[in-house]
Structures are given as C-alpha cells and as structure tokens.
Amino acid sequence: MASNAQKYDITVFIPTYFGEDYLDDLLKMVFKQQIDKTYEVLIYDTSSTDKTPKIIKKYAKKHANLRYKTITKEEYGHGKTRAAAAHDAKGDIVVYLSQDATPAHKYWLYEMTKPFELSDRIIGVMGKQDPRPTTFPLLKREIMGVFNGFGPDFGTTLFYKDSFIKKQETYDKVAFYSDVNSAARRSYLTGELPYQDVPYAEDQLFGRDVINAGYMKAYASRGNVLHSNEFKLREYKMRMFDETMGLRRVGIDVPLPTISQITKMVIIGWIRDTLFTLRDKQYSRKRKLFYLVLNVFYNIEKWRGVRRAVLTKLDDHTAIDKYSLEHVEAKSKS
Structure with a gap:
C-alpha cells in the first residue's frame, strides 16, 4: 500500500x-x-x-x-x-x-x-x-x-x-x-x-x-x-437490451426499428459478417465454420434485443430485470 x-x-x-x-x-x-x-x-x-x-x-x-x-x-x-x-x-x-x-x-x-x-x-x-x-x-x-x-x-x-x-x-x-x-x-x-x-x-x-x-x-x-466480450446468443440479445435501455435512461433517443427495417439490417449484417469471416486471418478454419453458421443468428439477436429495449417502459423494473444481462449475471454471482 x-x-x-x-x-x-x-x-x-x-x-x-x-x-x-x-x-x-x-x-x-x-x-x-x-x-x-x-x-x-x-x-x-x-x-x-x-x-x-x-x-x-x-x-x-x-x-x-x-x-x-x-x-x-x-x-x-x-x-x-x-x-x-x-x-x-x-x-x-x-x-x-x-x-x-x-x-x-x-x-x-x-x-x-x-x-x-x-x-x-x-x-x-x-x-x-x-x-x-x-x-x-x-x-x-x-x-x-x-x-x-x-x-x-x-x-x-x-x-x-x-x-x-x-x-x-x-x-x-x-x-x-x-x-x-x-x-x-x-x-x-x-x-x-x-x-x-x-x-x-x-x-x-x-x-x-x-x-x-x-x-x-x-x-x-x-x-x-x-477489449471485447464473448457472448452466447441469448447473452448478446440481453447485452443489446442493456445498452439500449442505458441510452434511453439518460435521455438519448433510440428509434424503434420496424420489422422490415430489422429484416433488411439482418440480411445486410449477415452478408457483411460472412465476407468478414472468410477474410479474417485470425480465425482458425474450425472457428470460421462455426461463425459462418451462427452469423445470421447473432444479427437477429442483436436487433431483437434493441427492439425489446425500445418497447420496454423505463419504469417496468420486472421486465428490465428479466431481460437484463447485467441483472441476470449479478443474480447468478450472488
């Protein structure tokens, strides 16, 4: 000391x-x-x-x-x-x-x-x-x-x-x-x-x-x-929920993405991630195959988390605790 x-x-x-x-x-x-x-x-x-x-x-x-x-x-x-x-x-x-x-x-x-x-x-x-x-x-x-x-x-x-x-x-x-x-x-x-x-x-x-x-x-x-985190699919959705709710709580507006907008962004994101995966030299062949399968699902879960956060009321603490990764992790470590 x-x-x-x-x-x-x-x-x-x-x-x-x-x-x-x-x-x-x-x-x-x-x-x-x-x-x-x-x-x-x-x-x-x-x-x-x-x-x-x-x-x-x-x-x-x-x-x-x-x-x-x-x-x-x-x-x-x-x-x-x-x-x-x-x-x-x-x-x-x-x-x-x-x-x-x-x-x-x-x-x-x-x-x-x-x-x-x-x-x-x-x-x-x-x-x-x-x-x-x-x-x-x-x-x-x-x-x-x-x-x-x-x-x-x-x-x-x-x-x-x-x-x-x-x-x-x-x-x-x-x-x-x-x-x-x-x-x-x-x-x-x-x-x-x-x-x-x-x-x-x-x-x-x-x-x-x-x-x-x-x-x-x-x-x-x-x-x-x-710095980066390894999130499982369900965790990533909850992480995006936390980030979006955090922005809303401090007064930063997050527009509600429509289903058609999400569909478009998922497709674009999936294509970009597929090309990125194939070109990335840091991934092993096994990891590339793994991500080529999961890329589309990560994109889906991202926007599911964002949309859920925008639709959740800021004072709905029951829903926030249910969908928040930070809350779930804290509860599991208590």
Missing part, C-alpha cells in the same frame, strides 16, 4: 467484479508501462468471490503504488463508483480501465495522457479498443468500424462543439465516449464535470457534458487496448 501522503501524476482506476479472466494479464501490462511520470493503480473490487481478490493482493505485494478496497454490490454504480474513485485518486489525471481491457503495449499510458499536454481545454481522452482475435464477427467488425471512424492510427484526433455540427448524427459522433479505456482531468471530475450517478451509459453522458460545456475531448488511437 502506498503512503497516504504520496502524490502521483496519474491514477489508473480499475473497477473489478469477477474479473479473473483477464485481470492478471491486464495488471502485468499496466506495471510494464514506460512513462516518465509517476502513477498509482487504484482498484475497487465489488466483493468478488472468484480469483479476483487473490490476483489483486498478489500485485499489491509486489507494487507499493497499488491501492485497493472492497465495496458491496449496493455501493457500486457505474457512475457513482467512477466519481468516488476520482475523489480517492492521488493523481492529477485519472485513467479509467475496465477489468477486461488489456493495454496493447508498454506505451499505452503515455499515449493516453499525452494529449492533456496539448491544451488545457482537453478534459477527456478516449483510447482505441481493438477486438480480441477470436471475437465473433459481428462484434469484431463493429468495434473496428467504430474506432477506425474516430481517426487514423498514427495520430491524435480532437473533438469539440461548434457551428459545424448541424445534425444530431454528427453531434452523437463528436460527443461519443467510452470509459472502457479513457482518461480525464481529476480537477474537473471532482468539480465542474463529475460522473453522473446513473446505472448505465455514464460515459456517454460524460462525453456530452464535456462537449456541451465547450471543452474538447481527444481520441488517442495509439493508446489502444484489447
């Missing part, structure tokens, strides 16, 4: 909950970072009963700049936990990292924090996410498409609000933010622009708050991590 008087340039915050799958590799890479600034690692574990606490303690014994504490499920919230970590942090910059987002190289932390030196107006930085090699085609293709759209891999891109933004679609892209791999100035997180206490989509709200306040956010393509 670090001394209470110790100050750092950077705090890397990692919230954990049954994170044994990737946490060891993640922490190994975090402590390999090459940077001429001081940093600490702060972990809040939500009462995990798998190997997560053991992994955390192993690294805490090796590294004096790792602090951790255990919180209850009742204490945890996507927004409020990140806000609490900002107040607890001893660094001027707080870097947020999900428990399954593994830094891709030893200069990740340098790249994530370098943009703050460019301008005092830059409040938040979003890093690139690269899908893991075996991720199913629909998700793998979407992750690559989303982040490739924010800028080239060889530089940093800045986003801000001005008269150029005339359409909601443009604003949504400019304000887009993900705290799977992100960084922000602690002074703003604990002051003018705190994370809001919302159950989901806290990062999207933060991105909008930054842009609406007249500040800038940066996209650090070279601060990349490996």
